[in-house]
Amino acid sequence: MKDISHLVRSIPASVTLAVNDKAKALQQAGQDIIALAGGDPDFPTPPHIVEAAFQAIQKGATHYPAPMKGIMPLLEAIAVKMEQENHLHCDPRTDIVVTPGGKWAIYLALAALINPGDEIIYLEPVWVSYPPMIKLAGGQPVAVSLSAADNYRITEELLLTKVTPFTKAIMLNTPSNPTGRVLTWEELKAITKVAIEHDLYIISDEIYEKLVFDDHKHISIGSLPAMGERTLTINGLSKAYAMTGWRLGWLAGPTPIMKVAARMNSQTVSSAATFTMHAAVAALQGPQDFVEEMRLSYLVRRDFMVKALNEIEGIACQNVEGAFYLFPSFPGSKKDSLGLAEALLDHVGIAGTPGIAFGSSGEGHVRFSIATAMGDLERAVERLAQSAHKLMDA
Numbered sequence: 214m215k216d217i218s219h220l221v222r223s224i225p226a227s228v229t230l231a232v233n234d235k236a237k238a239l240q241q242a243g244q245d246i247i248a249l250a251g252g253d254p255d256f257p258t259p260p261h262i263v264e265a266a267f268q269a270i271q272k273g274a275t276h277y278p279a280p281m282k283g284i285m286p287l288l289e290a291i292a293v294k295m296e297q298e299n300h301l302h303c304d305p306r307t308d309i310v311v312t313p314g315g316k317w318a319i320y321l322a323l324a325a326l327i328n329p330g331d332e333i334i335y336l337e338p339v340w341v342s343y344p345p346m347i348k349l350a351g352g353q354p355v356a357v358s359l360s361a362a363d364n365y366r367i368t369e370e371l372l373l374t375k376v377t378p379f380t381k382a383i384m385l386n387t388p389s390n391p392t393g394r395v396l397t398w399e400e401l402k403a404i405t406k407v408a409i410e411h412d413l414y415i416i417s418d419e420i421y422e423k424l425v426f427d428d429h430k431h432i433s434i435g436s437l438p439a440m441g442e443r444t445l446t447i448n449g450l451s452k453a454y455a456m457t458g459w460r461l462g463w464l465a466g467p468t469p470i471m472k473v474a475a476r477m478n479s480q481t482v483s484s485a486a487t488f489t490m491h492a493a494v495a496a497l498q499g500p501q502d503f504v505e506e507m508r509l510s511y512l513v514r515r516d517f518m519v520k521a522l523n524e525i526e527g528i529a530c531q532n533v534e535g536a537f538y539l540f541p542s543f544p545g546s547k548k549d550s551l552g553l554a555e556a557l558l559d560h561v562g563i564a565g566t567p568g569i570a571f572g573s574s575g576e577g578h579v580r581f582s583i584a585t586a587m588g589d590l591e592r593a594v595e596r597l598a599q600s601a602h603k604l605m606d607a
């Protein structure tokens with residue numbers, strides 16, 4: 214048989230999925246595993262959104278949408294949302310493509326920009342899917358390693374260490390999965406300076422924008438002066454509206470890039486699901502109070518977990534500024550993050566994602582999701598308090 218694709222073969226399997234699979238297998242075998250490895254809100258999708266989908270299906274929104282890149286009411290609702298909340302000016306007719314999930318919007322952005330060998334810079338610890346997506350789109354992933362000790366701060370100097378004549382774009386994720394960092398105005402200004410001076414695009418993944426805590430503020434980099442023309446913004450409903458299974462995201466940016474992105478979307482996935490688009494209009498235009506209620510729940514969970522984890526000997530957990538993950542380290546243990554995640558699963562009954570999945574600067578950490586019922590978080594803390602010593606040996 215002839216060889217299958219070398220490129221696709223070089224893409225590693227998702228460590229997150231591997232942990233989830235092992236956790237599920239243990240659960241099926243009767244073990245009580247507390248699942249903190251996923252990134253799926255534990256809240257149901259709000260009923261008025263579900264109702265809008267039912268109605269759309271009943272009215273026959275079960276065929277291809279027109280236009281394929283998004284029904285006009287949704288493109289308009291997204292444009293209004295981006296103008297009002299993000300200060301991004303998008304023409305709904307030309308500058309937005311609705312995608313099946315934010316993830317495809319990220320790939321679309323990369324595919325629309327990359328020529329073979331182009332380098333794409335990202336900040337590490339990085340969400341697991343960025344490096345494989347860059348490779349699949351024909352680019353070279355280039356990591357800027359950020360340090361926990363400096364609260365994962367990005368500076369102009371750090372960025373410049375990785376900029377070369379081949380750099381095409383910088384990928385950002387704010388608030389960040391897994392570190393919870395929310396990029397500040399100063400950091401965004403520094404990134405902007407590098408992007409303008411070196412003629413780079415920005416791919417800005419803002420999927421966690423609604424989940425920001427304390428005094429931190431989400432700022433869309435595309436709204437900074439002169440950045441609209443070089444920024445592609447990704448967003449979607451998965452996290453803020455508890456709609457991961459609906460697969461609804463979007464990419465927005467300068468018209469010439471969006472033109473090719475729309476072409477690529479239609480030649481690959483065709484479109485997002487039509488009735489999901491109708492539900493998305495209801496999500497964006499309907500009441501927003503539950504978004505805030507969910508945020509407040511995550512805030513209570515964050516406060517509880519950060520305090521409780523720091524009270525356990527051998528574990529250190531930085532406060533997080535946004536998103537719904539904690540990224541503690543285990544200074545009391547000699548294990549690497551894979552060893553830690555394995556021991557957590559086998560000896561403590563907790564599934565977490567090993568930090569190495571987020572790049573080498575995630576080593577020594579494990580990511581816990583707090584998109585998990587408070588009762589489970591309390592049980593997790595109890596178990597850790599009793600059994601953390603089992604993680605601490607070499």
Ligand SMILES: Cc1ncc(COP(=O)(O)O)c(C=O)c1O
Nearest residue numbers: 252314315316340390420449451
């Ligand atoms: C940083 C980041 N971007 C994008 C996504 C994709 O979300 P979606 O479910 O909309 O594809 C995720 C999901 O986990 C994520 O963590």
